[in-house]
Amino acid sequence: MSTDNTPPDSTDRMPASADPAQAAQKSSRRDFLKAGGMLSLSSLMGTAALMAQTDEAKATVEWAEHFQKNYRLMTDDEKNEARIRLERRHSAEYGKKVTVDTSAAQPGVLMGYALNIRKCIGCRRCVKACVEENNQSRGTRPGERIEWIQVLRMERGEFSQEKMNQGYPEGLGIQVGGNAYTPAGQVLEGQYHYTPEAVPEKDATYMPIACMQCEKPPCVKVCPVRTTYREADGPVVIDYNWCIGCRMCMSACPYWARRMNVAKPVLPKDEMNPVTHYLGNRPRMRGVVEKCHWCLQRTRQGRYPACVEVCPVGARKFGNLLDPESEVSLILARKNVFRLKAELNTFPKFFYFYD
Amino acid sequence: MNRNLSRTLILALFCNVAVSVFAQEAGKQEAKETVCFESRKGASEITKREIKPGLPNIKCSATTDAVLWYGDPYEGTVPMSKVPLLDKIPEGNAVVKPRTEKLSLVPTCTLACHNGVTPAGFPKHKKPVPIPTMEAMVPEVKDFQHGRGRIWCLDCHHPTKRNLLVDHFGDPVSFDQPQLLCGKCHGDKLRDWRDGIHGKRIGEFASTGKKRWFVCTECHNPHNVQNGAHQRGFTQLQPEAPPQLPFGMKDAKHEKQHPIHH
Numbered sequence: 001m002s003t004d005n006t007p008p009d010s011t012d013r014m015p016a017s018a019d020p021a022q023a024a025q026k027s028s029r030r031d032f033l034k035a036g037g038m039l040s041l042s043s044l045m046g047t048a049a050l051m052a053q054t055d056e057a058k059a060t061v062e063w064a065e066h067f068q069k070n071y072r073l074m075t076d077d078e079k080n081e082a083r084i085r086l087e088r089r090h091s092a093e094y095g096k097k098v099t100v101d102t103s104a105a106q107p108g109v110l111m112g113y114a115l116n117i118r119k120c121i122g123c124r125r126c127v128k129a130c131v132e133e134n135n136q137s138r139g140t141r142p143g144e145r146i147e148w149i150q151v152l153r154m155e156r157g158e159f160s161q162e163k164m165n166q167g168y169p170e171g172l173g174i175q176v177g178g179n180a181y182t183p184a185g186q187v188l189e190g191q192y193h194y195t196p197e198a199v200p201e202k203d204a205t206y207m208p209i210a211c212m213q214c215e216k217p218p219c220v221k222v223c224p225v226r227t228t229y230r231e232a233d234g235p236v237v238i239d240y241n242w243c244i245g246c247r248m249c250m251s252a253c254p255y256w257a258r259r260m261n262v263a264k265p266v267l268p269k270d271e272m273n274p275v276t277h278y279l280g281n282r283p284r285m286r287g288v289v290e291k292c293h294w295c296l297q298r299t300r301q302g303r304y305p306a307c308v309e310v311c312p313v314g315a316r317k318f319g320n321l322l323d324p325e326s327e328v329s330l331i332l333a334r335k336n337v338f339r340l341k342a343e344l345n346t347f348p349k350f351f352y353f354y355d
Numbered sequence: 356m357n358r359n360l361s362r363t364l365i366l367a368l369f370c371n372v373a374v375s376v377f378a379q380e381a382g383k384q385e386a387k388e389t390v391c392f393e394s395r396k397g398a399s400e401i402t403k404r405e406i407k408p409g410l411p412n413i414k415c416s417a418t419t420d421a422v423l424w425y426g427d428p429y430e431g432t433v434p435m436s437k438v439p440l441l442d443k444i445p446e447g448n449a450v451v452k453p454r455t456e457k458l459s460l461v462p463t464c465t466l467a468c469h470n471g472v473t474p475a476g477f478p479k480h481k482k483p484v485p486i487p488t489m490e491a492m493v494p495e496v497k498d499f500q501h502g503r504g505r506i507w508c509l510d511c512h513h514p515t516k517r518n519l520l521v522d523h524f525g526d527p528v529s530f531d532q533p534q535l536l537c538g539k540c541h542g543d544k545l546r547d548w549r550d551g552i553h554g555k556r557i558g559e560f561a562s563t564g565k566k567r568w569f570v571c572t573e574c575h576n577p578h579n580v581q582n583g584a585h586q587r588g589f590t591q592l593q594p595e596a597p598p599q600l601p602f603g604m605k606d607a608k609h610e611k612q613h614p615i616h617h
Binding site: 118122194197274309314331335 | 550561587
């Protein structure tokens with residue numbers, strides 16, 4: 001164990017090994033660090049007091065959080081301790097009873113999502129519902145407003161005879177109609193900031209995108225601290241306490257799904273959703289990455305995600321892929337389905353369909 | 356004499372409607388409640404309240420008055436009647452929100468005009484003719500498009516019982532179960548709706564879980580569903596605010612520039 005020789009203050013954010021075989025070794029190192037901490041208790045209390053000068057209880061909590069393991073390596077007792085710690089801290093901070101769920105994936109459940117792109121009218125209600133549910137930052141200054149779902153407005157193409165010989169795809173637009181030698185024309189790339197009086201507009205289609213919950217997620221491959229991983233029932237989740245904010249996952253994600261808390265998150269007390277999950281919508285800190293997790297705090301309890309419930313046209317569908325009678329299974333069996341950027345072999349669990 | 360009588364009747368009807376509308380508005384102002392619409396404006400609404408301290412039943416959009424979040428998905432619902440060919444859902448796990456009591460014109464129409472008797476001057480054949488009284492009360496009937504002129508009011512509405520619909524066998528259908536009527540023509544959509552592919556449900560996602568089903572008319576307005584200004588069968592509505600612009604960007608005009616003019 002070569003890492004034992006390094007001083008404690010430089011190893012507090014060392015990458016945890018996700019390999020179960022190395023778990024024992026890892027925990028022994030943590031025990032060593034804890035033992036060292038107990039020995040030099042007086043100096044540590046001094047450090048803790050420096051870290052948070054307000055009160056001793058808060059400092060102890062932060063100290064304990066600082067030394068907790070990666071969520072996947074925690075025992076059930078340690079998870080419970082972390083849950084109680086978080087519940088106490090958030091309840092005090094937001095002035096209401098906050099629950100932090102730590103329920104694990106249930107056998108026989110594999111979550112899947114389907115979206116009817118013919119139905120979507122681009123009203124952005126899913127975007128706002130997601131913010132209400134998942135405790136995103138909602139300030140006004142740059143970087144303080146975070147939304148996980150993006151709705152792309154796309155121009156509709158045209159296949160008229162007059163336009164057959166016009167335009168050549170050399171700009172940023174998307175070629176529509178014709179072939180590589182005689183394209184029919186171009187439409188705009190997706191627009192994020194469209195603000196019409198009323199939607200749906202006549203010449204537009206809308207395409208909402210969020211985390212695709214890939215089966216082979218590129219973000220998980222690149223994470224240097226292995227804090228983001230795929231749960232057994234589908235969603236790719238993040239243990240926010242282990243995130244170092246390096247943003248490797250953000251550049252690896254081909255679907256622009258991940259967001260960074262560059263500023264301290266702004267979350268008003270009365271708007272905070274007190275029903276949270278440890279890997280889901282518990283309040284985040286500055287400097288960590290977050291993303292859609294299919295409302296784990298709801299779906300682990302059997303509820304639909306918030307965006308599904310709020311869609312006014314019923315374009316969003318959610319269900320258990322292992323249940324042949326579920327909505328998503330029936331869609332996969334009956335409708336025309338595609339996955340975004342399927343050529344990247346990420347195998348998303350998010351399907352687009354049309355009828 | 357007869358004409359005079361009918362004129363006075365129409366006048367009385369208008370007064371009645373106007374009074375009831377004013378009464379409703381006054382009631383709303385007194386309570387000062389937050390009332391938000393669910394799927395489309397004018398179909399179904401929910402009043403905001405607290406279930407538990409700090410947990411509201413709904414959260415509303417400040418810009419559009421639309422429901423954005425459900426704390427209690429089953430509020431104000433009743434068990435749905437049996438759906439044909441669907442016996443997998445346990446009893447009571449499919450619920451709908453009753454709509455009959457929300458229909459503002461039904462009390463007036465059922466009692467004053469169509470009180471179980473066929474009105475005088477009722478056409479013998481089912482040929483669409485404009486009815487001025489109805490057009491005055493329900494403005495969207497003027498540009499009625501459903502069926503493109505081939506069907507009219509009495510193909511769906513019961514001739515003598517105004518709080519009921521009627522299918523094309525003449526059997527009455529409740530306003531709470533419009534799928535039994537709509538599905539007579541739109542059978543493919545009824546099948547998809549039965550299986551959860553078409554339409555909206557909220558509640559538990561398991562296929563046998565308790566869900567609130569949204570019925571046809573909660574999302575579609577059957578009178579002007581084909582309007583040219585409307586798209587995909589839905590009434591146009593105001594969108595929510597766009598995302599935050601990236602740091603340093605003044606506007607999003609670059610998104611609208613065509614790279615190549617054509």
